[in-house]
Amino acid sequence: MDPDYRRQILTGWGLTSPSAALVGDVSPAELVERLKEPTGRGVIARGLGRSYGDAAQNAGGVVLRIKGSPSEIVIDSDSGTVTVGAGVSLDELMKFLVPRGWFVPVTPGTRFVTVGGAIASDIHGKNHHVEGSFGSHVRRMRVVVASGDLIECSPSENSDLFWTTIGGMGLTGFVVEATFALIAIETSRCLVDTVRCRDFDELIGEMSVGDDDVRYSVAWVDLVATGRHFGRGVLWRGDHAKLSDLDAEDASDPLSYAPRRLGSIPPVVPGVGLVGRATTRVFNEIWLRKEPMRRAGSVKSIPSYFHPLDSISSWNRLYGRSGFVQYQFVVPFGVEDRLRAIVERIVASGLASPLVVLKRFGSANEAPLSFPMPGWTLTVDMPAGAEGLSNLARSLDDAVLEAGGRHYLAKDALTSASVVRAGYPRLDEWRSIRDRWDPDRLFVSDLARRLQLI
Amino acid sequence: MENAVHEPQHVLVLGGTSDIGLAIARRLMSENTTYVGLACRRPEKAALAVESLTRPGTQVEALEFDATRVDGHKEFFERVVADHGDLDLVVLAFGQLGDQERFDDDPVSAAALVDVNFGSAVAVALEVARRFREQGHGTLVVLSSVAGERVRKANFVYGSSKAGLDAFAQGLGDSLEGSGARVLVVRPGFVHSAMTAGLKPAPFATTPDVVADAVASSLRTGRRIVWAPGILRWIFMVLRHVPHPIWRRLPLG
Numbered sequence: 001m002d003p004d005y006r007r008q009i010l011t012g013w014g015l016t017s018p019s020a021a022l023v024g025d026v027s028p029a030e031l032v033e034r035l036k037e038p039t040g041r042g043v044i045a046r047g048l049g050r051s052y053g054d055a056a057q058n059a060g061g062v063v064l065r066i067k068g069s070p071s072e073i074v075i076d077s078d079s080g081t082v083t084v085g086a087g088v089s090l091d092e093l094m095k096f097l098v099p100r101g102w103f104v105p106v107t108p109g110t111r112f113v114t115v116g117g118a119i120a121s122d123i124h125g126k127n128h129h130v131e132g133s134f135g136s137h138v139r140r141m142r143v144v145v146a147s148g149d150l151i152e153c154s155p156s157e158n159s160d161l162f163w164t165t166i167g168g169m170g171l172t173g174f175v176v177e178a179t180f181a182l183i184a185i186e187t188s189r190c191l192v193d194t195v196r197c198r199d200f201d202e203l204i205g206e207m208s209v210g211d212d213d214v215r216y217s218v219a220w221v222d223l224v225a226t227g228r229h230f231g232r233g234v235l236w237r238g239d240h241a242k243l244s245d246l247d248a249e250d251a252s253d254p255l256s257y258a259p260r261r262l263g264s265i266p267p268v269v270p271g272v273g274l275v276g277r278a279t280t281r282v283f284n285e286i287w288l289r290k291e292p293m294r295r296a297g298s299v300k301s302i303p304s305y306f307h308p309l310d311s312i313s314s315w316n317r318l319y320g321r322s323g324f325v326q327y328q329f330v331v332p333f334g335v336e337d338r339l340r341a342i343v344e345r346i347v348a349s350g351l352a353s354p355l356v357v358l359k360r361f362g363s364a365n366e367a368p369l370s371f372p373m374p375g376w377t378l379t380v381d382m383p384a385g386a387e388g389l390s391n392l393a394r395s396l397d398d399a400v401l402e403a404g405g406r407h408y409l410a411k412d413a414l415t416s417a418s419v420v421r422a423g424y425p426r427l428d429e430w431r432s433i434r435d436r437w438d439p440d441r442l443f444v445s446d447l448a449r450r451l452q453l454i
Numbered sequence: 455m456e457n458a459v460h461e462p463q464h465v466l467v468l469g470g471t472s473d474i475g476l477a478i479a480r481r482l483m484s485e486n487t488t489y490v491g492l493a494c495r496r497p498e499k500a501a502l503a504v505e506s507l508t509r510p511g512t513q514v515e516a517l518e519f520d521a522t523r524v525d526g527h528k529e530f531f532e533r534v535v536a537d538h539g540d541l542d543l544v545v546l547a548f549g550q551l552g553d554q555e556r557f558d559d560d561p562v563s564a565a566a567l568v569d570v571n572f573g574s575a576v577a578v579a580l581e582v583a584r585r586f587r588e589q590g591h592g593t594l595v596v597l598s599s600v601a602g603e604r605v606r607k608a609n610f611v612y613g614s615s616k617a618g619l620d621a622f623a624q625g626l627g628d629s630l631e632g633s634g635a636r637v638l639v640v641r642p643g644f645v646h647s648a649m650t651a652g653l654k655p656a657p658f659a660t661t662p663d664v665v666a667d668a669v670a671s672s673l674r675t676g677r678r679i680v681w682a683p684g685i686l687r688w689i690f691m692v693l694r695h696v697p698h699p700i701w702r703r704l705p706l707g
Binding site for chain 2: 007009014016017018019020021041053054058059060061321322323325384385387389390394397413414415416417418419446449450
């Protein structure tokens with residue numbers, strides 16, 4: 001075994017399900033050689049470890065991180081695309097792109113994800129309802145497959161590998177480079193409209209009207225409030241500001257971009273964490289009241305609009321040693337009563353933290369394991385050490401499946417193989433294509449073992 | 455693989471007819487659990503246990519396993535892992551209580567008991583630990599006993615065998631630090647079970663389900679030692695320091 005591998009305990013962002021693996025950092029060129037070495041228990045790629053569960057872990061096997069360098073970023077202004085190494089993060093990418101008048105096609109709630117991870121999880125953002133997920137913007141990629149060959153793929157060339165890699169959780173190979181479309185921006189600010197909603201019905205109603213006319217839309221829901229406040233929340237809609245939207249001071253440097261980090265959560269949080277029902281109740285009340293009932297056109301920076309949590313490092317430690325689970329599912333439009341029943345169940349459990357997101361998805365793409373489909377997606381963080389979490393998750397799993405929905409693999413740490421099989425009817429199709437590219441099952445992860453994906 | 459709340463996918467109970475071992479398995483089984491193996495000397499005696507654990511989506515089977523045949527351990531685990539994949543949870547639940555009065559006249563049977571409770575347990579736990587290190591994850595639950603915390607005259611052969619096992623298991627847990635695997639040492643008091651049928655219960659007697667609950671919550675919170683019932687921890691904190699002349703005379707069964 002190569003001496004620069006280190007045995008290391010890995011977890012996802014949720015800090016649950018630790019396992020040990022041999023971890024190494026490699027360049028794309030070294031990767032080909034590394035994949036030829038026998039590993040016994042397979043290999044998986046790992047980016048910045050922001051998937052919440054065990055997707056980027058490989059117990060007893062090898063975990064490789066692809067070195068990425070911002071010097072590899074190449075913009076093609078004519079086609080409005082960028083070509084970049086898979087190990088480069090969206091953070092590095094934005095620092096390069098924004099001052100030049102470009103923005104990534106999709107950003108999740110954190111900019112600390114790699115391009116490779118964005119493709120493997122087929123991530124989505126606040127613009128999914130009109131612009132789809134990350135994979136929908138990828139024009140071509142280069143993937144190192146199990147044979148060690150570097151394969152060019154796109155929607156027209158090796159399209160089976162292309163679409164199984166998008167959302168494929170790293171189980172088809174290593175993405176080493178990708179070309180994808182960008183959004184042209186005039187400024188680095190966003191114009192945001194805010195609507196505070198009194199209850200669940202009002203929130204669903206507000207979100208159902210007019211979403212298609214705005215690029216970015218996302219809501220926060222209070223999953224502690226009961227009675228007449230049940231399902232109250234705040235809806236934020238926005239778009240990149242135009243130059244004419246800025247005042248004279250901002251307009252003098254319209255593309256300035258300087259994300260800041262305010263601080264870090266130290267590794268000394270008490271074992272049970274700081275997120276409980278009482279703290280959540282207080283936080284939610286303040287969080288809601290700081291928002292106006294209705295306000296149009298406030299100017300916000302990219303970090304404060306898209307990545308508010310990124311200003312605090314290691315916020316995942318707030319949940320204590322047992323970590324937390326981020327439960328995310330989607331249910332189709334038309335079953336809002338079922339969505340309501342699911343939300344009621346979460347509220348009744350008392351396990352929800354303040355971190356809750358409700359969003360409408362638009363069309364799905366062609367990738368068999370891509371998570372988004374037209375419908376409502378709800379994301380809620382819950383402490384993993386909480387008694388009753390398992391029972392709650394089981395009952396939610398059933399309710400999500402009955403509503404015709406499914407779960408997001410990049411977040412998953414708790415659902416079961418049968419639930420994933422039921423939620424992803426194209427799993428077998430994905431599996432058979434995957435097996436053609438990796439007949440000996442070189443690529444494997446803890447997630448794949450737990451959910452029997454391969 | 456375990457999920458985020460430590461529910462195992464593949465479970466093996468060594469001592470597959472042990473009431474406590476079965477209660478732990480039952481308590482930790484979930485939707486995530488697809489396989490439970492019950493390893494015991496006479497698999498035909500485990501039919502009821504297999505039936506009681508079987509549910510849709512979970513394969514439960516009895517496996518022939520003789521803990522004292524230590525040279526067969528490696529092959530046994532090779533076979534189980536080849537058939538079912540990584541073991542996430544192994545419960546070391548076999549053990550014998552023996553009859554202290556008989557040991558005085560039959561030292562050979564005392565040696566045999568220590569061989570089962572300690573020697574064989576050490577061998578099998580080391581084999582499990584070796585596999586856990588290789589696979590980078592896994593939880594070993596070792597059934598110790600309060601009888602090993604301070605050995606008393608009424609069952610000092612049994613007690614000393616558990617004292618050895620307890621110390622060994624703690625050391626094993628420390629040696630597995632950083633390997634992704636972990637060891638939970640369980641110290642039950644008197645447990646109403648097949649092993650203790652007909653005996654006079656000691657104070658704070660408990661049930662296999664109480665032990666199983668204690669194991670489940672300890673696995674969730676990451677503890678390394680758990681007492682069942684929990685109050686025994688505090689009681690033994692005192693009993694450990696009781697002067698010998700008094701200790702000898704305490705009516706502890």
